[in-house]
Amino acid sequence: QQQVKQSPQSLIVQKGGISIINCAYENTAFDYFPWYQQFPGKGPALLIAIRPDVSEKKEGRFTISFNKSAKQFSLHIMDSQPGDSATYFCAASDFGNEKLTFGTGTRLTIIP
Amino acid sequence: GAGVSQSPSNKVTEKGKDVELRCDPISGHTALYWYRQSLGQGLEFLIYFQGNSAPDKSGLPSDRFSAERTGGSVSTLTIQRTQQEDSAVYLCASSADGPTIYFGEGSWLTVV
Numbered sequence: 001q002q003q004v005k006q007s008p009q010s011l012i013v014q015k016g017g018i019s020i021i022n023c024a025y026e027n028t029a030f031d032y033f034p035w036y037q038q039f040p041g042k043g044p045a046l047l048i049a050i051r052p053d054v055s056e057k058k059e060g061r062f063t064i065s066f067n068k069s070a071k072q073f074s075l076h077i078m079d080s081q082p083g084d085s086a087t088y089f090c091a092a093s094d095f096g097n098e099k100l101t102f103g104t105g106t107r108l109t110i111i112p
Numbered sequence: 113g114a115g116v117s118q119s120p121s122n123k124v125t126e127k128g129k130d131v132e133l134r135c136d137p138i139s140g141h142t143a144l145y146w147y148r149q150s151l152g153q154g155l156e157f158l159i160y161f162q163g164n165s166a167p168d169k170s171g172l173p174s175d176r177f178s179a180e181r182t183g184g185s186v187s188t189l190t191i192q193r194t195q196q197e198d199s200a201v202y203l204c205a206s207s208a209d210g211p212t213i214y215f216g217e218g219s220w221l222t223v224v
Contacts, residue, residue, distance in 0.1 A: 032211040034211075034212070036215075043116070043205075043217045044155070044203070046213075089154065093211050098143055098145075098160055098207070099157050099160050100145075100157075100213060102147075102154050102157075103154060104154040105153070
């Protein structure tokens with residue numbers, strides 16, 4: 001199964017708060033898990049990515065947490081800012097299969 | 113170019129007409145992908161090229177859709193006899209070695 005399930009579909013967070021988006025996958029062969037950020041009218045842009053040999057990766061205010069046994073991974077945005085308002089997609093792929101399988105996206109809105 | 117370039121950025125076409133969408137990948141990137149994004153939806157994989165060959169065309173929704181890549185660079189996605197359900201953003205992406213892919217800004221297709 002190639003499916004990647006993403007939740008929530010939409011999320012409203014106050015400025016300064018923590019935004020959390022979750023994804024779950026079924027294919028145990030997946031070994032690369034990126035998050036993409038998309039602003040209206042633009043293509044998705046790579047935000048941060050993780051491989052399953054680590055449980056967490058942090059880049060600035062963005063952190064991926066990875067739980068291999070549960071087949072889940074999540075994106076945490078600390079100190080959320082209005083400029084973070086965008087649609088976020090999780091994705092997964094496995095070595096030798098170059099295509100990314102995407103989640104359905106989360107529309108994040110940061111309110112003042 | 114510096115990024116993935118797609119043209120046209122917007123296309124309005126009449127139902128039943130053929131359309132061609134062009135993608136110019138990042139220089140030196142051997143892999144090229146086409147995805148489709150319907151309004152408010154996730155990214156649907158269409159086809160993947162490695163060089164000029166397409167080892168995975170499993171996502172093409174019907175035989176009205178075809179794609180080619182020449183010279184290991186530019187790719188064209190052709191939709192014949194367009195239908196209203198073809199209205200979407202068609203996103204092209206490219207990558208060098210490894211799973212990180214970089215998207216263009218998309219071609220917005222509206223079939224009326």
